Amino acid sequence: MELSELYTAAKRKAKGKREKEKGKKVYKTIANLTELNENEAMRIEKIELFHIELPLVHPFRTSMGTEMGRKIILIKVTAEGITAWGECVAMSDPFYSADTVTSAWHTLTRYLIPLVLGKIIYDPRDMVDLMKPVRGHVMAKAALENGVWAWFAEATEQPLSVLLGGVRDRVEVGVSIGIQPTIELLEERVARFVDEGYQRVKMKVEPGWLIEPIERIRTKYPDLRLMGDANSAFTLEDADLLRQIDPFGLLMLEQPLGHDDIANHARLQAQIETAVCLDESIHSVADAQAMIDLKAGRIINMKVGRVGGFSNALKIHDMAEAAGIQMWCGGMLETGIGRAGNVHLASLPNFVLPGDISATDRYFSRDIANPPFVLNKEDSTMTVPTGKGLGVEIDVDFIESLTTDRAEFS
Numbered sequence: 001m002e003l004s005e006l007y008t009a010a011k012r013k014a015k016g017k018r019e020k021e022k023g024k025k026v027y028k029t030i031a032n033l034t035e036l037n038e039n040e041a042m043r044i045e046k047i048e049l050f051h052i053e054l055p056l057v058h059p060f061r062t063s064m065g066t067e068m069g070r071k072i073i074l075i076k077v078t079a080e081g082i083t084a085w086g087e088c089v090a091m092s093d094p095f096y097s098a099d100t101v102t103s104a105w106h107t108l109t110r111y112l113i114p115l116v117l118g119k120i121i122y123d124p125r126d127m128v129d130l131m132k133p134v135r136g137h138v139m140a141k142a143a144l145e146n147g148v149w150a151w152f153a154e155a156t157e158q159p160l161s162v163l164l165g166g167v168r169d170r171v172e173v174g175v176s177i178g179i180q181p182t183i184e185l186l187e188e189r190v191a192r193f194v195d196e197g198y199q200r201v202k203m204k205v206e207p208g209w210l211i212e213p214i215e216r217i218r219t220k221y222p223d224l225r226l227m228g229d230a231n232s233a234f235t236l237e238d239a240d241l242l243r244q245i246d247p248f249g250l251l252m253l254e255q256p257l258g259h260d261d262i263a264n265h266a267r268l269q270a271q272i273e274t275a276v277c278l279d280e281s282i283h284s285v286a287d288a289q290a291m292i293d294l295k296a297g298r299i300i301n302m303k304v305g306r307v308g309g310f311s312n313a314l315k316i317h318d319m320a321e322a323a324g325i326q327m328w329c330g331g332m333l334e335t336g337i338g339r340a341g342n343v344h345l346a347s348l349p350n351f352v353l354p355g356d357i358s359a360t361d362r363y364f365s366r367d368i369a370n371p372p373f374v375l376n377k378e379d380s381t382m383t384v385p386t387g388k389g390l391g392v393e394i395d396v397d398f399i400e401s402l403t404t405d406r407a408e409f410s
């Protein structure tokens with residue numbers, strides 16, 4: 001039996017936390033006796049943080065102003081002479097989620113890194129327990145944990161997708177189109193993306209930008225896989241209005257109601273035929289359980305940063321699959337590090353719908369990881385990297401040149 005299997009068996013047998021600790025000790029003893037392959041466990045020796053600003057092809061407009069670059073935190077994890085990278089997907093402002101670049105930097109440097117530095121990790125899932133004292137701050141946790149997942153994939157010389165349990169070598173993808181000034185401009189954008197080969201289009205919707213735009217696009221493209229994303233722009237009182245989109249055969253309506261309101265999504269789903277998809281509402285395994293139990297939707301948009309890392313993403317994946325809830329992989333304007341992670345994750349069996357993972361050149365003319373991700377036009381897919389770890393080459397010199405702030409812990 002492989003060491004990792006022994007460990008998994010010990011963990012499965014263990015009931016309480018103390019028992020689990022015993023399981024780890026047994027594993028460690030066995031490992032020492034059998035001259036543990038260094039790749040089977042690691043002690044986190046060094047963690048480096050880089051706050052970078054990566055220039056965007058199209059400036060990103062928010063209600064606070066226009067950002068010319070994606071401000072983002074990258075994490076470099078070093079152990080046993082091997083390095084791996086993670087990325088914190090938090091945005092500059094708390095408009096999608098409570099996490100921001102600034103709050104994540106604070107949480108990482110003040111709390112999370114001290115909790116994990118120097119600790120021996122047998123399985124990347126151990127990171128969840130180590131970081132448990134800190135509540136919330138899912139994106140900061142995910143960045144650190146995902147760096148450790150990438151490290152294990154690197155150290156065991158397998159693609160991250162294999163470590164996560166992926167089954168596909170290509171993943172289906174689509175584009176997301178923001179609210180446009182006119183329906184004509186929306187039509188132009190959809191036409192351009194369809195020409196480029198994208199077979200699934202998501203359009204943002206809100207009160208006043210719902211029925212007519214959907215009807216126009218649906219009439220022009222009867223077979224296009226079309227969906228709407230409301231980013232919490234409606235209330236339950238709009239149920240009658242939202243029911244009017246049922247005849248257009250959308251793949252789904254994403255997050256119509258409040259970001260923190262699972263119960264009312266259940267009330268809405270009972271009143272409309274279109275499948276409700278939850279995005280902003282799912283921050284944890286418990287949220288996913290609540291959605292399933294309450295029948296608050298039929299689809300989950302999985303953003304690994306929003307659920308605290310790959311470990312929780314995998315748990316939610318398995319729960320959703322068992323409950324007949326379909327999944328797809330969302331996007332957070334990631335650099336090549338996060339984008340690679342998304343592509344690996346989307347190769348898992350229950351990611352049965354196309355993800356929001358667009359080609360790199362839609363966002364960046366030069367990325368910090370190579371090669372850039374490109375669309376396979378013939379089938380609207382992206383190829384899962386086959387190299388070890390994230391399967392992309394990190395351009396450290398470029399990262400250095402973009403770095404506006406840094407921190408190192410060892």
Ligand SMILES: [Mg+2]
Pocket residue numbers: 229231254255279280301
């Ligand atoms: Mg969304």
